[in-house]
Amino acid sequence: MSEKPDMESSADRAVAALHAVDEKVNALRDQRLNDPDSFGDKIFKTATPALAGLVFGKAFEMLWKRSVGRKSVRADGTTNEAAEVALSIAFAVASAAFGTLVSQLSDRGSKAIVNKRHARQAHRK
Template identity: 40%
Template sequence: MRQNRLQDPDTLGDKIFKIVMPTVLGALAGKVFKTIWDSRVTNRRGPAGGDAAEDANQQGFVASIIFAAVSAAFSSVISTLGTRGSDALVTRRQNRRNGK
């Protein structure tokens, strides 16, 4: 186990970055999608009275299911792209550190 740890090119910072970056991007993407969804739905349904429960009732059951599915898919795609991007950044950083 010690040999495997010594041969691992990832530092603790690299490992944390690889975990945190996609998670933060996925969460931000979900919040942005929700904001866009809410603005589109409330614009179509009329002015909102400011009550969150009333807004949820106006959307309806089908709209809620569609939102959940599309939001999950969008967040998943963004998280996957974030994983690829963070892996590429860490690999590039390791190559510079090792002089490759």
């Protein structure tokens, strides 16, 4: 004896699942259309922290090599490998901390600039 599957409840569940997907798509569309940030705003908020991190990271690397990075080189021109490893680890830690700080600050700054622009536009309307 094989039981027939209840087609009505399966169909109802499938229709309900499709309605749920449709509602989610509509909500995402409304969110996208009502987003106050333009494409340029989004690019600016993404590119500013990346460029600031690149510029300040290279500046930090140059300063490190000119000051601390030379400490692993002996007077005869050879390198102290133990000191070089320790300084490489210290550079990695300091660079990551500095990069995080620069990225967070530039991210806040770029968002503040875009928010001020939105406030000025809303005030004009």
